[in-house]
Amino acid sequence: MSASIPVICLMGPTGAGKTAASLALAGEFPVTVINADSRQVYRDFPIITARPSPAEEAVCPHRLFGFLPTEETLGAGEYARLARAVVAEEHAEGRLPVLVGGTGLYFRALLDGMAAIPPVPEEVAISWRVRCDAEGPAALHAALAEVDPTTAARLHPNDRQRVCRALEVHEATGKPLSWWHERPVEESPFRALRLCLELPLTELEPRLARRIELMLDAGALDEARAALALCANPKAPGWSGIGCREVYAHLEEGLSLEECKTLWLRNTRAYAKRQLTWFRAAKDLVRLAPDDIAQVRALARSHLQQK
């Protein structure tokens, strides 16, 4: 299949105004907004994950938002599989897929493809994590060096998450992770315009602070209480989102609301900074100021004219 489906991507750090930009596009094109954010997939935290509001969602179709229970996790490969299908469907319906989100890895997985590694059984993954807790990451890194020296050389011994992943893949597939990575990835069927809405951290920070107040006004605490009734395990993936865990600490562990807000802002800010680092290194991005809606529209228009 040739790279023929045109899509528009709105990426950028949290709080930069991606949602607003997506709705601005919906005023001009038959847009379907497709989520590319690893937190907005969660069902029980619409406010805290800054999902588009019901009024915003009513502007045009929105997909891949708010479907995942708190106990579950959506890996990048699974995301790419889902999103690919949704993009194809929407395009077939004559709509313009607009991917909106802040998860750089999701965009990469979807747009640039990932190695065709089969899913790793959960028992295998868990057993390595248990072993990592027991023996420490250095021991596992040494074990990895035996079976996959290429990957071991690339990974820092303290990076337990990636070391475990490499070991899991090796055990589950019988091939080293590096073997999978060396194989060519499937070509993307999409012709993507990658727009990155960016603001310097110093300008982003007050917006993030304001957004936390708005979330609280909108009922963030009640939202968390309701989520707690459905899933009381603070270690569940959905609870690890920024805001979720701070509010949990306030509700369940005696953290004052002031402390909660301070931490929430600090962690959000640190996250935005990591996102900026990611997008700074990304190739083929057009960087824009978030309020430059006219430019977003103009670039979208010319992207759609190219055949």
Add this chain to the structure above:
RNA sequence: GCCGGGGUAGCUCAGUUGGUAGAGCAGUGGACUGAAAAUCCACGUGUGGGCGGUUCAAUCCCGUCCCCCGGCA
């Protein structure tokens, strides 16, 4: 007012039997191939509350003053 405990990095604190000090968090930069709002890496000069004194040498000992926290009045 008295008795204790404290004043060390932006924050919380450690340590130095006297040789001018280091962790966590924060911050800055970076990485990132199925947990990614995750995970990880690098970066540490601060009038050691002020002023005196003892000493070759004081953040550490002594005196004094200031401030905070408990308790007693």
